[in-house]
Amino acid sequence: MRSRSRRVSTHSSGTAQTPPSRSACQRANRRVTFTMINLRVPARTEDTPPPRRAAADLCRRSRAARMRNPAWWPQVRADMTTIGLIGSGNIGSTVARLAVAAGYDVVLSNSRGPETLRDLVAELGPRARAGTPAQAATAGDIAVVTVPLKAYRDVPADALAGKVVIDTNNYYPERDGVIAELEDGSATTGELLQRHLADAHVVKGFNNIYFKHLATLSRPAGAADRTALPIAGDDAGAKRTVTGFLDRIGYDTVDVGPLAENWRTQRDTPVYVTPYGSFTDPVGTPADAGTVRKAVAAATPDAG
Template sequence: MTTIGLIGSGNIGSTVARLAVAAGHDVVLSNSRGPQTLEELVAELGPKARAATPAEAAAAGDIVVVTVPLHAYSAIPAGPVAGKVLIDTNNYYPERDGVIAELEDGSTTTGELVQRHFAGASVVKALNNIWFEHLRTLARPSGAPDRSALPIAGDDTAAKKAVAGFLDGIGYDTVDIGPLAENRRTQRDTPVYVAPYGAYGVPVGTPAGAQAVRDLVAAA
C-alpha cells in the first residue's frame, strides 16, 4: 500500500484520509496551523495516520494530495514535492481567492497553475468536482453496479495510472479526460461539477457512472 501525504486536511482532505485508511493506506496529514491541531482527527483514524508539517507530509507521501484554497497553494514549498505524483483538488472561487487574471481570461487552468508551481511533480487534477459528503457516501467496492466515476486530467500517463489506482482502492472508477489543460471541463459551474453526484447539502449522493461522466465532460 502507498502512503498518502495530505497538504490540507479540511473537508476534502479529511474525507480522503478516512477513505484511504479504510483502504489500508498510511496517511500523513498536515495543514497550515500545525500538527497539534490535527490530534483529534489522527486519533479517530488510528495507527495508520499521523500528523506532520506540509513539508514532512510531502516527503512521506508516495502520492501527495494538495487540497487547500487556491490562493494558498503558492505558499507551499515546492521542493519536498519534487518527483512525486500530486493530486490537485483545487477550484477557483474569486470571492475567496481573489481575481486571478489568467483564470478569468481562460489562458490557463487551476491545474496548470499548480503544475507551474510544483514544477518537479507530476500533477493530476482529481477530486475537485465532487462535494466531500458525496465523496464519503458514494464510495463503492470495485465492480459494484452503482459505482461512481471521477474525472482525472494530467500530462503524465504513469502519474494518472497511479492516481486511478488509488481512486479505485478508495471506491471510485475514473474517466481520463486527457491532458492537464482539459481540467477546464471539470471546474466550477461545468456540467460535471457537483450536481451529477446528488443535491448539494444532501449527504446521501446519487451514483454517477463512467459513461455519464464522459458525457458531461464532453458537454463542457
C-alpha cells in the same frame, strides 16, 4: 462569462538524442556557459536562437520525450503505501478516511500546525499521524494538495519533486482573489499548480464532488452502482497511478485529458457536483463512467 482559449500540444520531430537531466534543465536559465558545454550547443549563426533559449527549448523537448517513454513514468507500486495530505479540511479529511479504510497510511497537515489535527488523527487510528506540510509531502508516496487556491504557492515544491500530486483546487474569486490567467483562460488551476511544482507530476482530481458525496459513494470494484470521478493530467503514468489509488478507495475514473482541459471539471460546469446529487442531499447519487463522460463532454468554454 469568460472565454477560454483551446490549445493543442505538438512535438517537434528530430534526430534521437539523450535527454538532458532535470538538473541540467533547472540550470539552463542560470548557468548558460555550463549548459552550452554539456548540451554542446553549436556556435550561433543568424538563424540560431540565443544559447539560453536553445537550452530551454531542448529541455522542453526532452521532457516531452520522457513522458512518451514508459521507462520514465511513475508506476503503481506495491510499496506506495502512504498518502501525504497538504490540507486536511473537508476534502482532505474525507480522502484520509477513505485511504485509511483502504489500508493506506496517511500523514495529515494544515497551515495551523500538527497539534490542531489531534482529534482527526485519533479518529483515524494508528495508520494516521500529523506533521507539517513539508513533512506530509516528504512522507507521501502520493500527495494530495487540498488547500485554497490562493495558497498554492505555499505548497512545498522541493519536497514534492518527482512525486505524483493530486490537485483538488477550484477557483473561487471571492475567496482566492482575481487570478488573471484563470479569468482570461490562458491557464487552468491544474496548470498553475504544475508550474509551481515543476518537478512533480500533477493530476487534477476530487475537485468536482461534494465532500459528503465523496464519503458515501465509494463502492468495491465491480459494483453495479460504482461512481466515477474525472481526472486530468499531462503525465500518462501519473494518471495511471491516481487511477489505481482511486480504484482502491472505491472509485472508477474518467480521463479528461491534459491539465489544459481541466476547466471541464471546474465550478459551474455540468460535471461539477450535479451528477452526484445536490448539496442538500447528504447521501448522493451514484454516477457511472458513462454519466460522468457525458457531463464532461457537455462543458463549454464559457462556463465556469
